[in-house]
Amino acid sequence: MQSGFGFCGHDDIQRWQRALEPIRASAGPLPRRSPIGALVKSMISGRTRDAVSLAAYDRLVAAFATPARVLAAGPGEVLRCIGAVTHAEDKARYVTRALGRIVAERRGFDLGFLGDLPLDDALAWLERLPGVGRKVAAATLNASTLDRPVLIVDSHVLRVLQRTGFVRRGAEGRAASEAVTRAMPEWQGRDFLDFHIGTKKLGQTLCRFDAADCAHCPLRTDCRARSD
Known part of the structure; x- marks a missing residue:
């Protein structure tokens, strides 16, 4: 079974x-x-080191505690x-715009209903929000308590999938994200999250953009871009 975009498939992802x-x-x-919480955390994480974005999210939670207070505070205070x-x-x-849209449509901040929608519909609902693309939508569904089966793809994960x-x-x-999610229909949310974390960590350490350490990469035998 091929991915439809590359040359690999289900068995490769399992391996x-x-x-x-x-x-x-x-x-x-x-x-x-x-x-x-996963939505807001992912929205502020893009193109930012994990430790920096986590510290920023923790400051936001410490300052305002609830989404309603974040919205009431406004973008200037969030920026602080x-x-x-x-x-x-x-x-x-x-x-703040995304939170405003959510409360206007849902009369609250409970996104539990996304767990009952078909996956494509849940992703599409999130992607209507300001500043939300597929990575943030997938993180909201997969890395939260919803635990939905969809792969989160950031720049590190994408680089690994391209090089392999x-x-x-x-x-x-x-x-x-769509290719891997389609290729693994039997996987649960946790499986996709584990694969995301593993490939992201690989991209941050051994499969870096500027200095790939192919000799120590656990995927080197399958990598089409490896340097021998």
Whole structure:
């Protein structure tokens, strides 16, 4: 079974998941936030180091405690908390606009209903929100207590999938997420989250953009871009 974008398929992903288990284990557990918490955390995380975005999210929670208070505070006060992240002004504006849209439509911040929608509909509902693309939508569904089966693809995961040949060079994150999600219909949410964490950690450490350490990569025998 091929991905439709590259040359690999189901069996490759299964094999890579097993090979990445030690790297995944070294990353430790990932906290399961509420869907609204996962949404906000992911919205401020893009193009920002994990430690920086997590600290910014923690400051936001400490300052306002609830989504309603974040919305009431407005983008200026949100910016004070998340100013260290990349594109902080845009993110502060998007977060407050997204929260405003949610409360206007849902009369609250409970996104539990997304667990009952078909996956494509849940993703589409989230992607209507300001500042929300496929990565943020997938993170809201998969990395939260909803635990839905969809792959989160950031720049590190995408690089690994491109170099191994699962998706072609130039493929976007949305296409990569859809390809892996389609290829693994039996996987549960936890399986996709483990694969995301493992490939992301690989991309941050051994499969870096500027200095790939192919000799120590657990996927080197399958990698089409490896340097021998």
